[in-house]
Amino acid sequence: MNVLFKIKSYAVTFLRFFYSLISGGETCLVCGKTSYLTPLCSNCRKLYFVSDALKVNRCKCCGKELISEKELCMECRDSPVLKSTDKMIPLFSYRLWNKELLFMWKIQGLRALSYFFAGLVSKALKELQIEYIVPVPPRPGKIKKNGWDQIDELCKILKFHYGFKLLSLLERTSSTQQKKLNREERLSTIQSAYVLSEKVYEVLPSELCIIDDVCTTGSTIETCAHIIKVNTTVKKVYAMTLFAVG
Template identity: 45%
Template sequence: MRIFEKLYLTVQNLLSFLTGGTDCICCGMQTYAVPLCKECRKKFFEYVQFEDEKRCRICGKELVSEKLLCTECVKGERKRVLDGLYPIHMYRLWKKDLLYEWKSQDQRSLSPVFASLAAKAVNELLSKNKIKFEAIVPVPPRPGKIRSKGWDQVDELCRILEKKHGFTVKRLLERLSSIEQKSLNKSERKGNLGARYSLKKGVFVNGSNFLIIDDVITTGSTLEKCAVLLKKAGAGEVYGLSLFMVD
């Protein structure tokens, strides 16, 4: 992480401590700096698992029965360019609040927590031979977002994965439009009204495999668009990983 970002997080944590801390988003217990107590954080991390019998083989959604595909994928409503899609948590209950605090309330003390969660998930996928990749590719932010807001959650997540957890990160993509995905409905996300992306100039992937990372997926269209670009450029297998999935 950059020096000014480390300083920002240190000051944020110190202020939280001096003002009496904060409440755990999950259980309400008092905690300091990070709004997730040790016990709830442990539970949050223990859930990382990608057993085939518990996940849809196409979209990675949790299954409520022993079928291999979820209802939408059985109907053929989802077609994937991705060679595998792995959401870690479903976007439900207090986990929605956790993501809201991170993205909308600039609670950047959660960035290392989410990065550690992503690192654990990736290592499990690697150890179980579900994926093999040369580099992580972050979904790029809207044009001007980092300049105006000061940070982007996926960018920060990937820098921690790179600096602290030792993963190779390649920023191969750029976003061309400034439309916010949250302002679109489901059909608009699936169509061409959502964000547009492109490969950065001079990018040459030479048959490499990649893992695209995003914070939350609704229809999966963003990861699909990114996967299409990488494969058109000559990528081999392309996988997707997200912290949360809306179901």
Template identity: 45%
Template sequence: MAFRKFTIYDFKRFAMLVLNFMFGNGKCCVCGNSTFNGKICISCSKKLYDEAENSHCEKCRICGKSLISEEEICMSCREERILKNSDKVVPVFPYRLWAKTLLFEWKMQNQRNLSLLFAEICNSVIKKRISENIFIVPVPPRPGKIRSRGWDQIEELSEILKVKFGYKVLKLLERTEKNQQKKLDRKKRLSSKGKIYTESKLLKRLSSENSLPEQVLLIDDVLTTGVTVESCCEILKNAGISKVDVLSLFVVD
């Protein structure tokens, strides 16, 4: 299987992220204390690592959300199962309180110095709860996003995982719909299933050559209804990939 070689652009991009992370200054977006390593202080960074690695609460075996009084499967999946093609879903943080602030700063306020922190946390979670030897498939950005904003958070996260930690990244999916999912209510999100994503040229080629990996890890920033993840997993499974695990930085529970 052929992979794109590292380019000077890859290393320059990574170096800029590191410098931005190390020499940025301001206040921590979690606790408000002064920080000289980006938008989050060392103390809060440590708390994030600890929470990511020591989350022992029971999880739904289908969607990965925390169970309250249920056993094995949460009420949402019992009432209306959305995720049918994912083999395992691993959310890192619940989407509440400080987590909302972090995601907003990263995704909407273009605080790209958080990308390195999130990549390091993802790497730790992948090693502990999934597998080091796995192909990463990023959920693709909507058309025109990178051109208009200059970057995409999942694209950048995947690049850091590739350059710093050595993961193989396969861009097997493309997004066809320009509308933002976050602006749709649950009913409209569910009705959009299967209409947003499609196979990339790389996926079509690897499928025709019978050289697809048996297992991949789909990465996204936040799991809300599960429609995005299910749409992507269904495409990957239909193309011939046997096992599709999912890593989501945040989960709305």
């Protein structure tokens, strides 16, 4: 699996590089210079300082950037949206060319970005000394239909390339899975599209980090964190996203 995955991604990278050479290369989204393989040139890629991103003053609960408040934003002080998530760690804000990058990655399938993003997440996880990662799972059938899922790929790179421990603890519910639940379980998960995976892990760590691409309201992450907290022995659930809205 490890080897196959690497061969496949090197082959894709090689083909893209070859194509970028004969087509004159891509232009950098930020500065407009030729960037060959990726949508950002090597200079602009350096704009993504993970250490600085981690130093931004953010709400401990929801991850929103704080201006004058300390530790918690006004909303989280009144009624925290995130109860099961111990810390929300978005890396960059979802604006300007970041929006475009996410679109190219997710919708246009520019998989060369997976390695770029995985590198950023890896740096941040290492700085925070987080070892275990849990991907937000794709809709059932998405990988079959599109050939890939961006979070799945990101987490696989984090595992095979950077050595993080990947725990696929969650699954998206399909209608067949819903049928297997009894009435009470069905009612309690009715708003939730996620369940604990049937995969059994003998030992679970005391803390782990959910990985997603963008955090909008935090409800997806909160649902996932809640399922993990209620059903496992995990004590702390963090969440890291590449981008945060607002």
